[in-house]
Amino acid sequence: MADHKTSPPPLVTARDLEKEFRGRRVLADVSLDLSPHTVTGFLGANGAGKTTAIRLMLGLLPGGGETLFMGRPLAQYRAPARIVGAVLGGVAGHPKHSVRAHLAMVAAGAGTPGRRVAEVLDRVGMQEAAGLRLGRLSLGMAQRVGIAQALLANPRVLILDEPANGLDPHSVRWLRTFLREFADDGRAVLVSSHQLAEMELLADRIIVLARGRVVAQASLSDLMGAAQTRVSVESPALDRLAPLIERQGGALTVTASGAEVTGVSRVQVGDLAAEHSIPLHWLDERSVSLEEFYLSVADQEYRSR
Template structure:
């Protein structure tokens, strides 16, 4: 089967990569439990979960590196049906793996040869990740940030239509994280399906277009990051008559909670609705603020069970 292209991937949004009912047991315990998720083309999908939630195991199942129940299709077909899998999906799991004494360029040329990719592609990907000045460095000499760049270069050798990265921001300095964010965003804009597993919620809020939340081996939520602003923003008000707002807020379907010092927390209605209610009733407001639901708040609400003691 001919390899897909990023352009072809972009023509079928929502259907680039699909995992269905993935299950994997270790000593009778379900480490991955019926996971179903989509990786659409043209967006960055964040795969969120605490350490030990089963993210890496799920990725390995999706890639066929371990065997379990369920199936994963890439652009409609299992990965093993594609003639050139390196052109279908690129993978970054912990930087770049190779002989520590090999140079970056030599390592990438070996990988390219094994994948049937022309040598000149090595120079292209090194330029793409900003490593043209370090091609002669040995793998053992690379910093953590450079190793992550080299890993992405390796994953991009086949110009794959999908890209999977497992905890790529771990241990990176702020400059490297910013570079990673910009690079993955650009790859998604080119039409690639990008899946990034992480437990760094603040960073994922800046990077991901949508998130899939894994808790104890199960998918507990999937949502677009852009929808968080419409999912329970909190309005905080302060007034000498703050309690007088309670009934009006509840009439509109909102929730009202006193905080003390004349302050209250309101959810379920916007700051505009809150201000209008106060004005209609002649209630003076000394403070009104609205805070959108953060990815961390959302994650903690849907993955609460992850933190319960069995």
């Protein structure tokens, strides 16, 4: 992401989003910002509430809270497609229509020049498939056509719900590059996913949703920096090392192969062992992955409910 000395105001602000289905609250107090030059990852397990939150933001569902796009509700814009483009699961169109005809129809409805159809097909690499019928598209091709449709009016914000579903590794790499270029042009992207490894490669910022609540929200680097590292230790004197680590605010848990230490660094463990003449047979430090971090914050939410 480009380095900007001053933080520009967010393009989208969502505050206190809430939703109930049949008397059961599925979304509560969800607030988030989407900033220019930023790809924001919306992370959560299936059923966490990601799609519901997105539909509330876009005004596709009734519910509590408010979402402003550049300071105004989306409904106040005469041409909302120029403000936000969204992909919520492939393409919705007649299965016998060709890709080109479908996009031309959507462009006409949005008041967008017909020449944009060729431009967006080129942008998503679907020129050769323009004559295919929608009903014959693979899931991955449908995802690309959905993105092309979202781009027709050249929006400032792009919202994609699970866009990597059905994409092969080559297409996932394309998606990553495309979203990076879109954000670098001063626009904002929200991309939801339950694929943790993909978020590590794709997003600048992560919002973690669990049971309809935001349980973490920060830049990817800050989230990973705040996550505890894990230190593996092997020693014949773990019983002597454990209380020393606890005095430093850490914890030592005995495992089948030795012990795992959290709360203090590898260097601190080594210094403590040297200072108290405790032999070490193995000492290693590993940062937690995004998957481990997600599981830890999600588990905290589940235990608190």
